[in-house]
Amino acid sequence: MRNSLADVVAAGLRVLDAQGLENCSMRRVAAELGVQPSALYHHVPDKQTLLALMADEIVGPVALGGGAAQGAEGAAGAQAAGPAADPRAFCMALREAMLAVRDGADVVATAAAFRLGASDVERWLTALVGPDGARTLLLYTFGHAQSTQTHRQAAALGALIDPAALPRRDAAAVADPERDLDASFERGLAIILRGLDASATSGR
Amino acid sequence: MRNSLADVVAAGLRVLDAQGLENCSMRRVAAELGVQPSALYHHVPDKQTLLALMADEIVGPVALGGGAAQGAEGAAGAQAAGPAADPRAFCMALREAMLAVRDGADVVATAAAFRLGASDVERWLTALVGPDGARTLLLYTFGHAQSTQTHRQAAALGALIDPAALPRRDAAAVADPERDLDASFERGLAIILRGLDASATSGR
DNA sequence: ACCTGAACACCGTTCAAGT
DNA sequence: ACCTGAACACCGTTCAAGT
Numbered sequence: 001m002r003n004s005l006a007d008v009v010a011a012g013l014r015v016l017d018a019q020g021l022e023n024c025s026m027r028r029v030a031a032e033l034g035v036q037p038s039a040l041y042h043h044v045p046d047k048q049t050l051l052a053l054m055a056d057e058i059v060g061p062v063a064l065g066g067g068a069a070q071g072a073e074g075a076a077g078a079q080a081a082g083p084a085a086d087p088r089a090f091c092m093a094l095r096e097a098m099l100a101v102r103d104g105a106d107v108v109a110t111a112a113a114f115r116l117g118a119s120d121v122e123r124w125l126t127a128l129v130g131p132d133g134a135r136t137l138l139l140y141t142f143g144h145a146q147s148t149q150t151h152r153q154a155a156a157l158g159a160l161i162d163p164a165a166l167p168r169r170d171a172a173a174v175a176d177p178e179r180d181l182d183a184s185f186e187r188g189l190a191i192i193l194r195g196l197d198a199s200a201t202s203g204r
Numbered sequence: 205m206r207n208s209l210a211d212v213v214a215a216g217l218r219v220l221d222a223q224g225l226e227n228c229s230m231r232r233v234a235a236e237l238g239v240q241p242s243a244l245y246h247h248v249p250d251k252q253t254l255l256a257l258m259a260d261e262i263v264g265p266v267a268l269g270g271g272a273a274q275g276a277e278g279a280a281g282a283q284a285a286g287p288a289a290d291p292r293a294f295c296m297a298l299r300e301a302m303l304a305v306r307d308g309a310d311v312v313a314t315a316a317a318f319r320l321g322a323s324d325v326e327r328w329l330t331a332l333v334g335p336d337g338a339r340t341l342l343l344y345t346f347g348h349a350q351s352t353q354t355h356r357q358a359a360a361l362g363a364l365i366d367p368a369a370l371p372r373r374d375a376a377a378v379a380d381p382e383r384d385l386d387a388s389f390e391r392g393l394a395i396i397l398r399g400l401d402a403s404a405t406s407g408r
Numbered sequence: 409a410c411c412t413g414a415a416c417a418c419c420g421t422t423c424a425a426g427t
Numbered sequence: 428a429c430c431t432g433a434a435c436a437c438c439g440t441t442c443a444a445g446t
Contacts (some may be wrong), residue, residue: 002410026439038441039411047439109347113354135348136392140340143313143347150317188340195399206429230420242422243430251420 003033005043009053013101016054020153021103026050055111058104062093063120087128091141091189094121098145103153105145112142133196140192141185148181207237209247213257217305220258224357225307230254259315262308266294266301267324291332295345295393298325302349307357309349316346337400344396345389352385 011032016024026047030037044050063083084090098104112119117135125134215236220228230251234241248254267287288294302308316323321339329338359381 025437027437035410036412037439038413041440042410109350110354113351114358116351116355132388132391132395135388136344136395139347139351139392140344140396141347142351143343143345144339146313147317147320147343147346150314151320154318184336184339187336188343191336191340191399191403192396193399194402195395195397198398198402199395229418231418239429240431241420242432245421246429 003035003039003043005053007033008040008043008050009057012050012054013057016103016107017101019102021106024103051107052111052114055108058097058101059094059108059121062090062097063124083124085128087125087133087137088189088193090125090128091137092186095141095145095185098142099148103149105142105149109142109146112138129196133192136192137189140188144181144185144188148185151181152178207239207243207247209257211237212244212247212254213261216254216258217261220307220311221305223306225310228307255311256315256318259312262301262305263298263312263325266297267328287328289332291329291337291341292393292397294329294332295341296390299345299349299389302346303352307353309346309353313346313350316342333400337396340396341393344392348385348389348392352389355381355385 008029012024012029015028015032019028026040027037029050030040033039040050044053084093098108101107112121116122122134122138125137128134129137212233216228216233219232219236223232230244231241233254234244237243244254248257288297302312316325320326326338326342329341332338333341
């Protein structure tokens with residue numbers, strides 16, 4: 001039989017991961033399903049809506065399945081419990097989920113901005129650290145993940161840049177940008193959490 | 205006589221501010237200059253480069269002209285001094301500059317990610333608060349500004365959403381989202397700066 | 409309910425050629 | 428140096444029509 005909405009979203013994620021957001025066109029998603037472009041509009045009103053559904057799929061495991069990342073596909077052995085109880089683990093899991101699919105951070109961040117204050121992840125974080133802490137952590141996490149993925153993409157294209165032409169201080173980061181960015185994320189997270197602690201123990 | 209690179213960048217900014225990033229095509233920029241699309245490729249190798257130059261123009265006043273925003277165009281009465289000496293003022297000025305042009309945050313954040321660790325703004329902030337603090341503040345500022353502008357755009361299109369259908373807790377934010385987002389940005393900034401202070405006074 | 413086929417109004421980029 | 432004209436391989440979306 002024919003395709004369901006879930007099939008369309010899954011095909012979208014496959015194209016996104018394989019080709020990147022730039023090349024994730026309605027026409028390519030349709031081709032992935034072996035169907036005419038116009039057929040997609042039976043399942044989804046426009047591209048933006050499809051991307052929002054894809055974002056939900058990317059983030060789903062984090063909001064529902066606990067701190068450990070589970071792959072965007074099946075989520076076979078899901079813990080029935082809620083998300084991680086600790087904001088650090090939550091943000092790291094969120095980051096991992098976004099980084100697991102190509103340009104995932106862009107897709108998730110854009111969708112989240114459309115529902116500012118009303119997303120599941122923001123609600124969960126608000127329960128853990130209050131509304132200001134939640135938004136700060138979330139936007140930092142999005143910003144860092146987007147930056148990481150854009151930088152990855154730039155590095156993938158421009159293996160062209162000659163490391164010898166760079167200032168000495170950037171040498172380590174150029175040598176292993178992936179490890180550097182992971183560590184940089186965790187240090188920033190620590191700074192924000194320290195700020196939240198200080199706010200809690202002082203007069204607010 | 206004919207157009208210069210500066211003319212192309214200026215035309216790009218005019219189209220961006222008037223039509224948004226989505227509609228800021230090479231063909232429209234060319235039309236703004238009264239020229240064929242192919243003529244742009246004499247000044248610029250591709251669209252990405254043009255957007256990066258536009259990003260520099262948007263952020264320029266902040267990196268060079270002090271804390272006060274000055275409009276992306278002329279910057280007639282520039283203070284000769286460096287940027288704001290205080291990280292709070294610097295981030296607020298950066299945010300203001302990005303918000304001053306439609307989709308400015310998207311354009312600046314993308315360009316910044318391509319030069320991660322090598323942008324002028326990151327260098328300046330690093331001098332004020334060290335590399336971890338700089339990246340944290342920067343990515344938070346980008347994330348919040350992007351979120352603000354995306355949310356604006358959504359609100360502009362969907363005056364459709366019925367406020368009565370929303371949970372009560374969001375009522376104030378819906379009533380005046382602009383003021384709410386400004387205040388939210390400053391509270392998040394305070395949290396991060398408090399975290400940096402705590403790191404400095406404690407053992408690091 | 410789900411899809412095809414054809415169309416409309418667009419894209420970024422290249423390239424030979426003009427002045 | 429700066430631009431035109433024409434072309435290539437694409438876009439998102441709509442709409443009548445099929446099954």
